[in-house]
Amino acid sequence: MDPSQIEKVQLSPSEVLARYHRAMLDKSADDLADLYSVDAIHEFPMLFPGMPESYHGREEIRAGYRAAWAALPARVEEIGDVVLHQTADPEVIIVEQRVGCVLTATGRPFAANNLLVIRVHDGLITHVRDYLDALTLNQALNRLPAVLTLLAGDDAR
Numbered sequence: 001m002d003p004s005q006i007e008k009v010q011l012s013p014s015e016v017l018a019r020y021h022r023a024m025l026d027k028s029a030d031d032l033a034d035l036y037s038v039d040a041i042h043e044f045p046m047l048f049p050g051m052p053e054s055y056h057g058r059e060e061i062r063a064g065y066r067a068a069w070a071a072l073p074a075r076v077e078e079i080g081d082v083v084l085h086q087t088a089d090p091e092v093i094i095v096e097q098r099v100g101c102v103l104t105a106t107g108r109p110f111a112a113n114n115l116l117v118i119r120v121h122d123g124l125i126t127h128v129r130d131y132l133d134a135l136t137l138n139q140a141l142n143r144l145p146a147v148l149t150l151l152a153g154d155d156a157r
Contacts, residue, residue: 010123013093014084017118020125021079024099027069033062037124048134049146073141074101077109091126092119099132103140110140 011019016035023032036042036058043054051068055061078100085094095116102109115131138147 011120012123013091013118013120016120016123016125017084017093017095020118021082024076024079027075029062029066029069032065033058035125036061037121037126040124040126040128042125042128042130044130044132046131046134047147047150048132049138049143049150073105074103074110076100077102089119091121092117094118101140108140110136112136112140 019035020032023029023035038058039056040058040061041054041056042061042064044051045053052064055064076099079097080100081096081098083096085096087094093116095114095118097114097116098111099114100109100111112133113136114133117127117129117131118125119127135147138144
């Protein structure tokens with residue numbers, strides 16, 4: 001059969017979420033970015049020093065996550081306590097989850113809660129609001145002084 005005649009299967013929001021989790025566990029910025037539309041937006045509304053307020057576009061998401069994961073002295077070991085909330089809009093899901101990590105230098109485990117609001121259109125993520133428990137993550141990474149500096153207004157995100 002001619003490849004152009006093969007119907008492209010569109011993923012549901014919950015199927016996209018499963019692949020999103022796999023990309024996080026694999027620390028694969030490519031697999032993660034490939035879940036997004038070309039003009040997608042990924043927002044980080046919570047205060048997190050060193051992170052931008054958002055990524056705009058698939059390639060910025062790819063580059064941003066590649067750099068962030070390369071610099072992060074921790075690895076995601078598990079994603080648990082996942083609660084998936086369907087909304088009145090079939091394109092939008094809300095996800096509560098607990099992300100279990102290990103500091104790579106010490107092997108010390110820690111976990112941070114996370115809430116995602118994900119919009120999926122035509123099988124691709126078009127928008128994410130990523131509410132990460134940044135305080136827990138910053139504490140685990142010994143970055144609380146940077147948070148205090150940011151709160152004092154001495155430094156931009």
